[in-house]
Amino acid sequence: MDTKMMYDINIMKPPSTIDPRDINTPDAFVPRDSSMVRLTGKHPFNAEAPLKSLESAGYVTPNHLHFVRNHGPVPQLTWEEHRIEITGLVNSPTTISMDDIASMPAITLPVTMVCAGNRRKEQNMVKQSIGFGWGAAGASTACWTGVYLRDVINRFGGGLKDNANYICFEGVDKTSKGGYGTSVAANRVMSDHYDIILAYKMNGELLPADHGFPVRVIIPGCIGGRSVKWLGSIEASDKESTNPFHNGDNKVFPTQVKSAEQATEEKWWPRPEYTLYDLNVNSVITTPNHDERIMLHNLQETYTARGYAYTGGNRRITRVEISLDSGKTWLLATLHRPSADQIAAPYGQLTGPSYYQTSRYWSWTLWHVDLEVADLVRADEMVVRAWDESQNTQPENLTWNLMGMMNNCWFRVKLSMEREPSLAIRCEHPTLAGPQPGGWMTAMVKKEDSSDASTTPDTTKPSSLPTYTLAQVEMHQKEDDCWIVVHDLVYDCTPFMKDHPGGASSILITAGTDTTEEFDAIHSSKAHTMLQDYLIGQLSSSEEHSSTTSSLASSNAFSHTNTTNNSTITLSSSINEDHTPFLEPKKWKKMTLDSKQSLSPTIRLFRFLFDASNQPLGLPIGQHVYLKLPQEQMDRHQTQQKSIMRAYTPSHSGPGFVEFVIKVYFPDHQQPGGVFTQLLDKLRVGETIDVKGPLGEYEYLGDGHYSLMRQPAQHVQHIGMIAGGTGITPMWQILDAIQHDHNPPKVSLIYCARHYEDLVLAKEIQELQSLLGPHNFHVRFILSRPGNDWKHGRGRLTASEISEHLFPHGTSSNNDKLVLLCGSDTMIEQCCKPLIAQVMGDDFASKNIFVF
Incomplete structure (x- = not known):
C-alpha cells in the first residue's frame, strides 16, 4: 500500500449492473460491486470490501469498494427536486435546493470514514454483542467535494441564535424508525477546525446512491454514524437530537451492561457520556492476507507487511509498530501519509492558506515494514499497534461492550508452519467479515468449547427409566x-x-x-x-440420536369433510383426489423463495413455490403451518447449528405456491428484534425454507359453518374479527373464502395498527368490502398514530369501538355470533378480551371467542 505498489485494474472498475441479490428488493436500482461482503443478508445493504481489495485499491478507496452502512432501503432522489430544510434556532429558517448548495465555493476534503463497529466480529467471538459482524474493512478513504456547513447556515439560515447548542441532522430515508438522524455540538459545526461539510461529490463523481445522493453530511474524525446520508433537514436546537437512532445507537457502555434490556431498564441509553463522536486510534494488518502462505524458498529474503492506521480529532498518527514476539520488542514501520492537498488534487481543491492545507489529518496513514523471512519462521504471530500525537496507543487486549463498538486492541495475525504441499508459513487473521467462516479466533473458540464439553458429565438420562x-x-x-x-x-x-x-x-x-x-x-x-x-x-x-421420523399422519387426523346437524359441508380447501396435497403434518418439506416484496419498511410479502405447479397446498381455511430456518451462530459456545421455527398463516395460496405477509422485527435499543423474522428477511430468492403442517384448532367450512378441535361443527350468522398488524393474515384467509360462499355470514373487521402503512392488505380489504357490500362486510380501521386527514378510528381500541363496530349488522341472539382474534398477547389479553367481556358480557366472552 505504498506509493510504489501496482494496482489491480479490475478492482478500479465501477459496477454497471445490478447485483442479482438486489433484484426484488427496494434497492433494485442501485448498481453494486458483487465482491462486497454483505454483513446483514441481502437487504438492507451493509457491506465492506474484501480486505485485500481494500489494500490493492490504494490510498483513495474507489466508490464501489467504500464500506456501506444502510439502515433501510436507499431512497430514490433527484438533484432537481431534493430540498433541505434549515430550521430551529437559526435567525432565518428556510428551505434550500441542491443548486443553492452548488452555487457556493466548493472544497474537496480527503476523509477516512470508519464505522464505529469496525472489527466488531472479534468482540462477537468473545461474546455476542447486539451488532452484526464487521470485519477489518469497515474503514475507507474518499475525497469528498462540497461546502462548509457553517457557511450554509450563515448564508441561508442567517446564522445561529445564542441558545443553539446542537445541530441535528435527519435523512429522508425510510427505515423502520423513520429517517436516520443524529446531532453534534454546534461549536463543532461552526468551527473552522473541524471542517464539517455538506458533500455532493465523492472522488470527483456525484454521490452514489448508497453514499447519500444527492447530499450528505461529512464529519471528519468522527464515527461514520454522525455523517447523515440523504440529508433532508438541519435543525439548530438547545438539546441533542431526539431521533431514535441518536440515543439508540453508537454507544460504548461499561462492561457490566450486558443486555439491551438491562440498558433500557437502568436507563443507560440516554446518558450522553457514553455517546460516540471522535474515532480512537486503530491499526490493521492487510498483508499478509488471511490464509496467505509465505513460501520458504530462501530464509534470507525479506517479506513486506502492510496495513493501515487511523485516529480521530485531526490528530496525526506518529508511529506504527510491529512485533514478532507478542509485544516484547517492536519494529518501526515506514509511514505513507501525503498531505491533504496532494490527496485531493485529482478530484478538486483544498482551499485555504498553506498552513491549513498541510495541517489536516482526517485520512488514514498507510504503513509497510520489511521483515526477514527467517524472523517470521521463529514467530508465532505478527502484531501491530499505532500511536498518535497525543501519545494514545492501542490496548493489548479487547474490552467487550454491549454494542461491540470501537474495538482497537492489537491486531494479531497468527503464523504457523506447513510442510505440505510445500514448506510455508500459513497466516491467519482473527476473523473474516460477516457470515464468512474462518480466522484463528474461530479455532480458539472451538478448542475452548471442546475442552468445556470434555469436563462436563452427561446426567440427562437416569438409567432407571423404562x-x-x-x-x-x-x-x-x-x-x-x-x-x-x-x-x-x-x-x-x-x-x-x-x-x-x-x-x-x-x-x-x-x-x-x-x-x-x-x-x-x-x-x-x-x-x-x-x-x-x-x-x-x-x-x-x-x-438414540435418530432424526425426526417421517411417519404419515393417520387417516383421520385431518378429515376432508365435516358433518353438521342436517348436512355434509365440503371444506373450502377441499383437495382434489387426483392431486396429493403438498403439506404433510409430520414431515418437513422444502419450499423455494420465488419473490419478496416490501409492503412497508418492516412488512414483507414472501411468495414460495413447491413441487409441481398444479399441486394444492392442502391447508384448511383458518389453519397455519410451521416455517423453519437454520439459526445463525449467536453464541461462541454454540458448536452445533440449531434451527428456529415459527407458526404462520398464509395470506394466499394456490396450485404450486403460497404467500405469507410477515412483519420483520428489527433490533433497537429497547429490544433485540425477532430472531426468526430477521433470518427470514435475509433469505435470498432461490433459497429454500422448511415447512410442515397443517395445524390449528379452527377451520372455516363455508357458509358460516366452522369446526373447532374436540367439538362438533357449528354455524353462526355473524362473525366479528379483531386483528392487529400482521394478525390480519388468518382473517384474510377466511375473508377470501367467504367471498365464494353461497350463503355467507355477516362479517365485521376491526383492524388496529400504528401507521397507515402498517395496515397490511388494506387495499384488498376495501376492494372486498366493495364487492360484498357494507351491509355484508363492515370494516373499521383504527390507527394509534394517524395522519391529519384520517377518517377512521384514532388511538386505542375502546369499549365504544367494540359496541359500535364488532357486530354492527343487528342480531338479538349471541348464539349466532363468533369473535375471532389475532394479534399480540398484550393486545388480546389486556385489551380485546376485557373489552368484549365489558360490552358483550362475561358468559359471551368465555364461550364465543377464538384466538388464533
Missing part, C-alpha cells in the same frame, strides 16, 4: 394418547393437551415422533423444565 423403541412411541399419536421424544427421552403429553398455549394441534403434529429439533426451536428453558412433569421413559440406545 426403555421404549421408536416403533413403540409411534403407536401413541392420538389426542387421547400422545407421546413425544425430546433428546432421547420419552414424554406422555396427553394430560397437557388441553392446557397447551399453542393448542392441541401443535402437539399432535409431532405426536409419536422424535420432536427434539421442533421443541428446541420454539420453546424456552421454562418449557423444558415443565416437560419433566411428563417424563415416562427413555429411547432405546440403538435408536
Whole structure:
C-alpha cells in the first residue's frame, strides 16, 4: 500500500449492473460491486470490501469498494427536486435546493470514514454483542467535494441564535424508525477546525446512491454514524437530537451492561457520556492476507507487511509498530501519509492558506515494514499497534461492550508452519467479515468449547427409566394418547393437551415422533423444565440420536369433510383426489423463495413455490403451518447449528405456491428484534425454507359453518374479527373464502395498527368490502398514530369501538355470533378480551371467542 505498489485494474472498475441479490428488493436500482461482503443478508445493504481489495485499491478507496452502512432501503432522489430544510434556532429558517448548495465555493476534503463497529466480529467471538459482524474493512478513504456547513447556515439560515447548542441532522430515508438522524455540538459545526461539510461529490463523481445522493453530511474524525446520508433537514436546537437512532445507537457502555434490556431498564441509553463522536486510534494488518502462505524458498529474503492506521480529532498518527514476539520488542514501520492537498488534487481543491492545507489529518496513514523471512519462521504471530500525537496507543487486549463498538486492541495475525504441499508459513487473521467462516479466533473458540464439553458429565438420562423403541412411541399419536421424544427421552403429553398455549394441534403434529429439533426451536428453558412433569421413559440406545421420523399422519387426523346437524359441508380447501396435497403434518418439506416484496419498511410479502405447479397446498381455511430456518451462530459456545421455527398463516395460496405477509422485527435499543423474522428477511430468492403442517384448532367450512378441535361443527350468522398488524393474515384467509360462499355470514373487521402503512392488505380489504357490500362486510380501521386527514378510528381500541363496530349488522341472539382474534398477547389479553367481556358480557366472552 505504498506509493510504489501496482494496482489491480479490475478492482478500479465501477459496477454497471445490478447485483442479482438486489433484484426484488427496494434497492433494485442501485448498481453494486458483487465482491462486497454483505454483513446483514441481502437487504438492507451493509457491506465492506474484501480486505485485500481494500489494500490493492490504494490510498483513495474507489466508490464501489467504500464500506456501506444502510439502515433501510436507499431512497430514490433527484438533484432537481431534493430540498433541505434549515430550521430551529437559526435567525432565518428556510428551505434550500441542491443548486443553492452548488452555487457556493466548493472544497474537496480527503476523509477516512470508519464505522464505529469496525472489527466488531472479534468482540462477537468473545461474546455476542447486539451488532452484526464487521470485519477489518469497515474503514475507507474518499475525497469528498462540497461546502462548509457553517457557511450554509450563515448564508441561508442567517446564522445561529445564542441558545443553539446542537445541530441535528435527519435523512429522508425510510427505515423502520423513520429517517436516520443524529446531532453534534454546534461549536463543532461552526468551527473552522473541524471542517464539517455538506458533500455532493465523492472522488470527483456525484454521490452514489448508497453514499447519500444527492447530499450528505461529512464529519471528519468522527464515527461514520454522525455523517447523515440523504440529508433532508438541519435543525439548530438547545438539546441533542431526539431521533431514535441518536440515543439508540453508537454507544460504548461499561462492561457490566450486558443486555439491551438491562440498558433500557437502568436507563443507560440516554446518558450522553457514553455517546460516540471522535474515532480512537486503530491499526490493521492487510498483508499478509488471511490464509496467505509465505513460501520458504530462501530464509534470507525479506517479506513486506502492510496495513493501515487511523485516529480521530485531526490528530496525526506518529508511529506504527510491529512485533514478532507478542509485544516484547517492536519494529518501526515506514509511514505513507501525503498531505491533504496532494490527496485531493485529482478530484478538486483544498482551499485555504498553506498552513491549513498541510495541517489536516482526517485520512488514514498507510504503513509497510520489511521483515526477514527467517524472523517470521521463529514467530508465532505478527502484531501491530499505532500511536498518535497525543501519545494514545492501542490496548493489548479487547474490552467487550454491549454494542461491540470501537474495538482497537492489537491486531494479531497468527503464523504457523506447513510442510505440505510445500514448506510455508500459513497466516491467519482473527476473523473474516460477516457470515464468512474462518480466522484463528474461530479455532480458539472451538478448542475452548471442546475442552468445556470434555469436563462436563452427561446426567440427562437416569438409567432407571423404562426403555421404549421408536416403533413403540409411534403407536401413541392420538389426542387421547400422545407421546413425544425430546433428546432421547420419552414424554406422555396427553394430560397437557388441553392446557397447551399453542393448542392441541401443535402437539399432535409431532405426536409419536422424535420432536427434539421442533421443541428446541420454539420453546424456552421454562418449557423444558415443565416437560419433566411428563417424563415416562427413555429411547432405546440403538435408536438414540435418530432424526425426526417421517411417519404419515393417520387417516383421520385431518378429515376432508365435516358433518353438521342436517348436512355434509365440503371444506373450502377441499383437495382434489387426483392431486396429493403438498403439506404433510409430520414431515418437513422444502419450499423455494420465488419473490419478496416490501409492503412497508418492516412488512414483507414472501411468495414460495413447491413441487409441481398444479399441486394444492392442502391447508384448511383458518389453519397455519410451521416455517423453519437454520439459526445463525449467536453464541461462541454454540458448536452445533440449531434451527428456529415459527407458526404462520398464509395470506394466499394456490396450485404450486403460497404467500405469507410477515412483519420483520428489527433490533433497537429497547429490544433485540425477532430472531426468526430477521433470518427470514435475509433469505435470498432461490433459497429454500422448511415447512410442515397443517395445524390449528379452527377451520372455516363455508357458509358460516366452522369446526373447532374436540367439538362438533357449528354455524353462526355473524362473525366479528379483531386483528392487529400482521394478525390480519388468518382473517384474510377466511375473508377470501367467504367471498365464494353461497350463503355467507355477516362479517365485521376491526383492524388496529400504528401507521397507515402498517395496515397490511388494506387495499384488498376495501376492494372486498366493495364487492360484498357494507351491509355484508363492515370494516373499521383504527390507527394509534394517524395522519391529519384520517377518517377512521384514532388511538386505542375502546369499549365504544367494540359496541359500535364488532357486530354492527343487528342480531338479538349471541348464539349466532363468533369473535375471532389475532394479534399480540398484550393486545388480546389486556385489551380485546376485557373489552368484549365489558360490552358483550362475561358468559359471551368465555364461550364465543377464538384466538388464533
